[in-house]
Amino acid sequence: xxxxxxxxxxxxxxxxxxxxxxxxxxxxxxxxxxxxxxxxxxxxxxxxxxxxxxxxxxxxxxxxxxxxxxxxxxxxxxxxxxxxxxxxxxxxxxxxxxxxxxxxxxxxxxxxxxxxxxxxxxxxxxxxxxxxxxxxxxxxxxxxxxxxxxxxxxxxxxxxxxxxxxxxxxxxxxxxxxxxxxxxxxxxxxxxxxxxxxxxxxxxxxxxxxxxxxxxx
Amino acid sequence: xxxxxxxxxxxxxxxxxxxxxxxxxxxxxxxxxxxxxxxxxxxxxxxxxxxxxxxxxxxxxxxxxxxxxxxxxxxxxxxxxxxxxxxxxxxxxxxxxxxxxxxxxxxxxxxxxxxxxxxxxxxxxxxxxxxxxxxxxxxxxxxxxxxxxxxxxxxxxxxxxxxxxxxxxxxxxxxxxxxxxxxxxxxxxxxxxxxxxxxxxxxxxxxxxxxxxxxxxxxxxxxxxxxxxxxxxxxxxxxxxxxxxxxxxxxxxxxxxxxxxxxxxxxxxxxxxxxxxxxxxxxxxxxxxxxxxxxxxxxxxxxxxxxxxxxxxxxxxxxxxxxxxxxxxxxxxxxxxxxxxxxxxxxxxxxxxxxxxxxxxxxxxxxxxxxxxxxxxxxxxxxxxxxxxxxxxxxxxxxxxxxxxxxxxxxxxxxxxxxxxxxxxxxxxxxxxxxxxxxxxxxxxxxxxxxxxxxxxxxxxxxxxxxxxxxxxxxxxxxxxx
Numbered sequence: 101x102x103x104x105x106x107x108x109x110x111x112x113x114x115x116x117x118x119x120x121x122x123x124x125x126x127x128x129x130x131x132x133x134x135x136x137x138x139x140x141x142x143x144x145x146x147x148x149x150x151x152x153x154x155x156x157x158x159x160x161x162x163x164x165x166x167x168x169x170x171x172x173x174x175x176x177x178x179x180x181x182x183x184x185x186x187x188x189x190x191x192x193x194x195x196x197x198x199x200x201x202x203x204x205x206x207x208x209x210x211x212x213x214x215x216x217x218x219x220x221x222x223x224x225x226x227x228x229x230x231x232x233x234x235x236x237x238x239x240x241x242x243x244x245x246x247x248x249x250x251x252x253x254x255x256x257x258x259x260x261x262x263x264x265x266x267x268x269x270x271x272x273x274x275x276x277x278x279x280x281x282x283x284x285x286x287x288x289x290x291x292x293x294x295x296x297x298x299x300x301x302x303x304x305x306x307x308x309x310x311x312x313x314x315x316x317x
Numbered sequence: 318x319x320x321x322x323x324x325x326x327x328x329x330x331x332x333x334x335x336x337x338x339x340x341x342x343x344x345x346x347x348x349x350x351x352x353x354x355x356x357x358x359x360x361x362x363x364x365x366x367x368x369x370x371x372x373x374x375x376x377x378x379x380x381x382x383x384x385x386x387x388x389x390x391x392x393x394x395x396x397x398x399x400x401x402x403x404x405x406x407x408x409x410x411x412x413x414x415x416x417x418x419x420x421x422x423x424x425x426x427x428x429x430x431x432x433x434x435x436x437x438x439x440x441x442x443x444x445x446x447x448x449x450x451x452x453x454x455x456x457x458x459x460x461x462x463x464x465x466x467x468x469x470x471x472x473x474x475x476x477x478x479x480x481x482x483x484x485x486x487x488x489x490x491x492x493x494x495x496x497x498x499x500x501x502x503x504x505x506x507x508x509x510x511x512x513x514x515x516x517x518x519x520x521x522x523x524x525x526x527x528x529x530x531x532x533x534x535x536x537x538x539x540x541x542x543x544x545x546x547x548x549x550x551x552x553x554x555x556x557x558x559x560x561x562x563x564x565x566x567x568x569x570x571x572x573x574x575x576x577x578x579x580x581x582x583x584x585x586x587x588x589x590x591x592x593x594x595x596x597x598x599x600x601x602x603x604x605x606x607x608x609x610x611x612x613x614x615x616x617x618x619x620x621x622x623x624x625x626x627x628x629x630x631x632x633x634x635x636x637x638x639x640x641x642x643x644x645x646x647x648x649x650x651x652x653x654x655x656x657x658x659x660x661x662x663x664x665x666x667x668x669x670x671x672x673x674x675x676x677x678x679x680x681x682x683x684x685x686x687x688x689x690x691x692x693x694x695x696x697x698x699x700x701x702x703x704x705x706x707x708x709x710x711x712x713x714x715x716x717x718x719x720x721x722x723x724x725x726x727x728x729x730x731x732x733x734x735x736x737x738x739x740x741x742x743x744x745x746x747x748x749x750x751x752x753x754x755x756x757x758x759x760x761x762x763x764x765x766x767x768x769x770x771x772x773x774x775x776x777x778x779x780x781x782x783x784x785x786x787x788x789x790x791x792x793x794x795x796x797x798x799x
Contacts, residue, residue, distance in 0.1 A: 207438035209449030221671035303578030
């Protein structure tokens with residue numbers, strides 16, 4: 101072996117490893133600072149002033165949320181407001197909305213949601229992705245879920261389902277009863293609506309726009 | 318130095334290593350059992366419904382995976398430390414105490430998962446039942462316990478490395494284990510912001526699995542090549558450093574491929590795509606090059622010197638371990654490298670993200686990159702503990718490695734097909750709604766793939782039975798040279 105070449109010198113490679121690792125780590129930390137700024141939650145004032153944040157304030161539950169194609173960005177993006185809409189029949193103050201989202205996020209962890217579902221596409225693959233569940237056609241007016249639960253709003257239908265999922269089977273694979281209380285269910289619906297308002301760079305694509313050919317719809 | 322590995326008797330560090338390996342093997346078995354339960358539930362959803370739901374079976378499946386690997390990793394370090402440093406591990410009494418604390422904590426966590434399962438939406442659940450975040454569901458009290466145990470382990474490693482001979486392998490391990498333990502802290506806090514939550518969650522999951530763990534197995538492969546075939550330390554350690562540079566150089570910023578769709582900015586598309594596409598490169602390099610160099614120099618030399626049957630036979634001093642470590646080199650490249658690259662570009666990942674495709678990659682990657690080499694380390698420990706000069710295959714070891722490998726490869730192929738079907742129907746065709754999801758699951762090819770996944774899962778479990786039998790009995794088998 102050519103022992104004298106720098107390419108077979110352990111010290112050279114040890115230093116290279118240290119430098120490469122150091123540079124990569126510094127870059128990651130720098131990018132992390134930038135990303136933290138971009139994904140920190142917006143404020144109620146942002147929503148009122150129409151300032152777009154990637155992750156909006158909890159009071160986003162007081163607004164109509166949609167997911168529409170943006171031709172400039174080349175994919176769908178959340179559309180928040182400007183129309184307001186009541187959530188469980190009322191508008192929520194900043195404190196109320198924050199407390200509700202807090203409880204909803206806690207519930208999503210306490211019930212191990214992501215060990216069957218995916219949230220933002222991460223989790224298990226035993227049940228549907230929940231990223232844009234709030235916008236799912238199945239829950240809208242005239243959708244199957246309001247009819248099945250006998251409720252006349254999306255929020256109420258979701259609450260009824262979450263509290264007794266085993267009574268409203270949508271598939272042979274049924275969600276089990278996880279002992280979700282009424283308050284927890286309301287909070288979970290807020291968590292889902294908030295998640296649907298996050299800018300996910302167009303994931304999932306074509307959500308709810310295609311009815312598919314499987315059942316010839 | 319290589320010879321020290323053959324005399325595990327008398328080293329307390331090596332004795333502790335065998336405790337870690339034993340507990341790891343038990344948890345490995347549990348991982349496979351709960352995996353089969355979850356696989357059955359895909360085919361027959363009423364199986365254990367309301368008793369041990371899919372979510373719980375899956376938590377146990379993936380947590381057992383992480384725990385057995387961490388145990389086997391700790392065991393591997395305690396095993397190789399005396400050989401590498403030339404001294405007994407410092408603080409071994411504390412090491413033994415920590416083992417029992419760790420094992421007891423795991424048992425409590427598992428019992429809570431099994432029998433309490435979920436809690437109310439408040440902090441007590443996060444502290445005592447589950448944190449509900451995939452892979453690191455362990456409640457916060459256990460998180461704190463894990464940090465204490467990890468710190469104790471790192472301290473043992475550091476003090477031993479500083480006191481004894483600090484080889485290149487030990488140096489890499491010391492740096493790697495600090496990062497490994499520190500990263501766990503990123504997964505311990507609670508936030509209402511799901512994007513922020515997943516950003517830091519990936520610091521644990523990705524930077525463990527695609528950076529620090531990969532470097533860790535690089536160190537193990539280096540140790541194993543020196544121990545089993547007597548490869549030159551200088552060549553092996555040179556390749557280890559090259560591997561560290563390539564793994565950290567690609568893996569740290571490769572983290573970006575998890576930041577395509579979680580609310581994070583678009584620039585992660587380019588960063589994640591570029592760096593994660595480089596990740597497969599190092600995975601097979603060290604092993605191939607060491608074997609190549611070894612063949613060119615030592616192999617030729619040995620071949621010239623010893624033409625008689627006996628010497629040719631004993632070039633590889635531990636055949637089961639060498640089989641598993643060879644599988645590691647290729648399994649890592651295929652499972653983590655190729656199967657990872659398949660869906661790492663954002664243009665593809667937009668559709669494959671969160672489908673069975675990920676599961677296919679996960680199965681082959683964890684097996685190929687980690688399970689294989691850790692099982693190889695268990696065989697080295699059996700050789701050392703029983704004073705075996707040349708360890709040969711037994712019938713059970715061959716059945717074990719063949720069935721487990723076929724089973725995992727079979728599951729991977731099945732899940733890949735399921736993934737294709739799911740991606741095309743539920744995502745590309747129907748746009749990922751609730752209805753789209755279930756239409757995707759109802760497809761004939763998806764369902765057949767899930768049937769095959771279950772069959773192959775059972776094959777894997779069967780292979781484990783042979784492996785367990787071999788690990789328990791091989792030490793006394795007459796097939797080895799003593």
